[in-house]
Amino acid sequence: MSLLEMIQFFEVRRFDDLLGMGGVAAILILSMIQVSKLPMNPWSWLAKHIGRAINGEVIRKVDVIETKVADLKQDIDAERDSRIADMELERAERARTRILRFNDEIVNGTPHTREYFNDVLRDIDTYELYCENHRSYKNSRAVEAVTNIRRVFRRREEKNDFLVGKKAVGE
Numbered sequence: 001m002s003l004l005e006m007i008q009f010f011e012v013r014r015f016d017d018l019l020g021m022g023g024v025a026a027i028l029i030l031s032m033i034q035v036s037k038l039p040m041n042p043w044s045w046l047a048k049h050i051g052r053a054i055n056g057e058v059i060r061k062v063d064v065i066e067t068k069v070a071d072l073k074q075d076i077d078a079e080r081d082s083r084i085a086d087m088e089l090e091r092a093e094r095a096r097t098r099i100l101r102f103n104d105e106i107v108n109g110t111p112h113t114r115e116y117f118n119d120v121l122r123d124i125d126t127y128e129l130y131c132e133n134h135r136s137y138k139n140s141r142a143v144e145a146v147t148n149i150r151r152v153f154r155r156r157e158e159k160n161d162f163l164v165g166k167k168a169v170g171e
Contacts (some may be wrong), residue, residue: 089137092130096121096142103145106152111163117153124149 052059100122105112125148131139156162 048111051074088130089134092127092134095127095130099127099142099149100145103148106148113165114156114162115161117149117156121153124152 033046131137
């Protein structure tokens with residue numbers, strides 16, 4: 001078939017035929033480009049844009065929801081951090097209270113077991129670590145008590161004169 005015969009064969013007489021043939025030609029060209037090794041993917045591009053046009057409202061709502069979720073996560077993280085800080089402060093203050101009470105008992109001559117001393121020394125470690133990590137926290141309220149407890153502990157350890165529990169009744 002010669003070129004002239006091909007042109008006559010595809011001669012368009014009506015506008016509808018032109019659109020139909022143009023559409024078929026466009027589909028064929030786009031398909032060939034899509035499967036070729038060219039970096040263009042016209043069908044993917046077209047599907048993406050049609051999808052965005054159809055789902056535009058849903059996409060916007062999802063974006064709003066994602067923003068709100070991110071904001072809520074930030075609020076929750078801030079609240080969690082605040083509660084952790086409150087719990088750490090409460091733990092340090094309870095430790096300080098036990099330290100002060102224990103020191104009062106020492107000053108008043110109450111004897112203590114080695115285990116009780118060790119428990120209070122652990123409270124001292126907890127309290128001092130909190131003070132070290134929170135420089136703005138006032139630490140002057142238990143300094144003398146801590147010094148006294150450590151001094152008495154060393155003295156009792158040297159003499160080995162900790163309170164020793166009595167035998168239980170009936171032993």
